[in-house]
Amino acid sequence: MPAYVVRRLLVSVLILLGVSFITFVLLYVLPADPVRQIAGRSATAETVENIRRELGLDRPFIVQYGRYLLGLVQGDLGRSYLQKTEVAELIASRLPATLLLMLGAILAELALGLTLGILAALRRGTMLDQTLMMASFVTVSAPQFVVGLLLLYVFAVKLGWFPIGGYGTFAHLVLPALTLGILGSGWYSRMMRSSMIEVLRADFIRTARAKGLTRARVILVHALPNAVLPVIAMIGIDIGIFMGGIVVVESVFGWPGIGQLAWQAIQRVDIPIIMGVTLVSALAIILGNLLADLVAPFIDPRIKLK
Amino acid sequence: MTDVTAADPARRPASALRRLIRRRLALLGAVLIVLAVAGAVLAPWIAPFAPDEQLFDGLTLEGAPLPPDGRFLFGTDLLGRDLFTRILYGARTSLIIGIVANGMALVIGTLVGITAGYFRGWIGAVLMRFTDLMMAFPALLLAICLAAIFQPSLWIVAMVIALVNWVQAARVIYTETTSLAERDFIAAERTLGAGTGRILFLHILPHLVPTIIVWGTLGISTTVLLEATLSFLGVGVQPPTPSWGNIIFENQTWFQTAPWLVFIPGAAIILLALAFNLVGDALREVLDPTQRGRD
Numbered sequence: 001m002p003a004y005v006v007r008r009l010l011v012s013v014l015i016l017l018g019v020s021f022i023t024f025v026l027l028y029v030l031p032a033d034p035v036r037q038i039a040g041r042s043a044t045a046e047t048v049e050n051i052r053r054e055l056g057l058d059r060p061f062i063v064q065y066g067r068y069l070l071g072l073v074q075g076d077l078g079r080s081y082l083q084k085t086e087v088a089e090l091i092a093s094r095l096p097a098t099l100l101l102m103l104g105a106i107l108a109e110l111a112l113g114l115t116l117g118i119l120a121a122l123r124r125g126t127m128l129d130q131t132l133m134m135a136s137f138v139t140v141s142a143p144q145f146v147v148g149l150l151l152l153y154v155f156a157v158k159l160g161w162f163p164i165g166g167y168g169t170f171a172h173l174v175l176p177a178l179t180l181g182i183l184g185s186g187w188y189s190r191m192m193r194s195s196m197i198e199v200l201r202a203d204f205i206r207t208a209r210a211k212g213l214t215r216a217r218v219i220l221v222h223a224l225p226n227a228v229l230p231v232i233a234m235i236g237i238d239i240g241i242f243m244g245g246i247v248v249v250e251s252v253f254g255w256p257g258i259g260q261l262a263w264q265a266i267q268r269v270d271i272p273i274i275m276g277v278t279l280v281s282a283l284a285i286i287l288g289n290l291l292a293d294l295v296a297p298f299i300d301p302r303i304k305l306k
Numbered sequence: 307m308t309d310v311t312a313a314d315p316a317r318r319p320a321s322a323l324r325r326l327i328r329r330r331l332a333l334l335g336a337v338l339i340v341l342a343v344a345g346a347v348l349a350p351w352i353a354p355f356a357p358d359e360q361l362f363d364g365l366t367l368e369g370a371p372l373p374p375d376g377r378f379l380f381g382t383d384l385l386g387r388d389l390f391t392r393i394l395y396g397a398r399t400s401l402i403i404g405i406v407a408n409g410m411a412l413v414i415g416t417l418v419g420i421t422a423g424y425f426r427g428w429i430g431a432v433l434m435r436f437t438d439l440m441m442a443f444p445a446l447l448l449a450i451c452l453a454a455i456f457q458p459s460l461w462i463v464a465m466v467i468a469l470v471n472w473v474q475a476a477r478v479i480y481t482e483t484t485s486l487a488e489r490d491f492i493a494a495e496r497t498l499g500a501g502t503g504r505i506l507f508l509h510i511l512p513h514l515v516p517t518i519i520v521w522g523t524l525g526i527s528t529t530v531l532l533e534a535t536l537s538f539l540g541v542g543v544q545p546p547t548p549s550w551g552n553i554i555f556e557n558q559t560w561f562q563t564a565p566w567l568v569f570i571p572g573a574a575i576i577l578l579a580l581a582f583n584l585v586g587d588a589l590r591e592v593l594d595p596t597q598r599g600r601d
Contacts, residue, residue, distance in 0.1 A: 146572035
């Protein structure tokens with residue numbers, strides 16, 4: 001186990017290096033010139049050249065990348081071109097908002113997905129089951145911004161129950177978390193349904209029934225814990241999926257997290273910020289997957305890590 | 307699987323029923339796809355107006371868009387253009403990108419997967435590690451970055467989506483190829499002196515066709531959603547070319563007073579993505595015998 005973890009962590013570092021390299025290459029070949037953006041339209045050729053030299057953008061690609069890596073191992077993500085602030089600082093100040101949103105989203109998707117999946121499994125083959133499974137298809141077919149705008153329109157504009165975007169109170173969190181949660185719940189309800197059906201087929205459930213236990217007891221005490229664990233073990237993978245989605249959801253709801261930071265940086269060609277957010281997101285995805293893999297053998301001893 | 311079903315007679319009719327219902331859902335999906343294709347192809351004949359025509363009577367006196375009525379089936383947009391017309395032409399964008407981008411992704415994914423799976427060794431290792439690397443990328447962020455870097459046009463957007471979306475297909479094809487490559491009939495071909503190209507394309511590829519069809523169908527749905535999202539953010543297909551995503555992008559400011567400008571294209575996106583998901587899922591059941599009777 002420790003050897004496995006060490007190896008996985010080493011591979012993770014390599015993958016992160018790869019991500020940083022590819023992103024750097026992409027941004028390096030970028031046709032939009034960040035120096036022009038910083039200098040403004042009326043800048044003289046001389047000013048432009050000065051800024052370029054100041055930022056080190058006149059150096060060869062390899063030197064620039066080497067410098068970036070050197071900073072990276074010291075925890076330095078560089079400075080924003082436009083705001084002149086440390087990128088690490090900017091990300092650190094935005095990260096709590098994003099983590100809060102993710103926590104809300106995970107709770108929402110579990111609450112929705114598990115409940116609906118269990119219901120569908122228990123009412124297997126009925127109208128309810130079919131409706132719920134159809135609904136799960138719809139949620140995996142819906143883009144985040146449409147669901148977000150729909151929730152905004154109904155619950156903020158029409159009903160006025162929640163604020164129209166922003167950050168600060170619990171009420172601000174509900175709609176963006178629900179947007180991500182609804183979209184994630186379809187997948188969970190399908191997983192939960194098949195897991196529950198499989199467990200209900202198992203011999204120990206038949207034994208429990210044969211002992212004369214009540215239906216409620218069989219389901220809640222014997223079936224549910226066994227069925228729910230493998231599904232919950234997938235949360236790690238979700239972190240990655242959400243990392244992609246936050247750009248959209250944060251921009252729809254004006255949520256001041258790293259997704260919004262990235263989106264603003266992309267529009268202004270603020271490369272250090274784009275690099276920083278990409279790396280942080282990749283790290284989250286890698287750690288999430290690692291978490292899912294590490295949790296699996298505890299939940300199902302038949303799974304061996306190799 | 308089959309014995310379990312046989313041992314439990316009560317489940318038999320239920321699963322047969324389910325399969326029937328599945329097919330009905332697939333039928334619904336197919337109908338939606340046919341409608342979208344018909345709308346896209348026949349747009350110039352069905353559409354009551356030209357897609358860029360700013361109609362004289364398309365706005366209220368105050369300059370606001372008109373809600374759906376008899377003349378404008380889906381209402382008008384912020385420039386007084388007919389939304390129904392733009393939705394029809396938008397279907398072209400979605401379908402072209404869905405098919406082109408997903409086709410490219412499928413070709414890349416198949417080539418990577420089949421090469422890595424057949425040769426294994428260092429070629430396979432390098433290719434699969436690269437796939438792992440791509441999996442660690444926040445896909446949407448990468449797509450947004452790429453789309454923002456290049457001046458987005460229809461074909462650039464398709465290319466960006468393909469570059470981001472080939473990974474899943476590559477992994478599935480890889481797994482299938484590794485198990486196929488170890489089968490006796492492939493060893494027999496090799497002994498008979500068949501060249502690598504012949505084995506790969508005449509003997510392995512045909513066995514991958516069902517997988518490719520399933521992933522091809524499901525992938526269109528992912529592609530449609532990605533295009534819509536990019537266009538909604540303004541880095542996808544650029545106006546005035548109508549795309550369901552950029553219709554919402556353009557009209558966002560009217561979202562509170564003219565919600566149809568957001569929810570009609572939004573519904574179109576969901577229905578098209580749903581259609582390909584339904585058909586793809588049914589295809590998976592029909593084409594993959596190990597899935598039969600499961601779930």
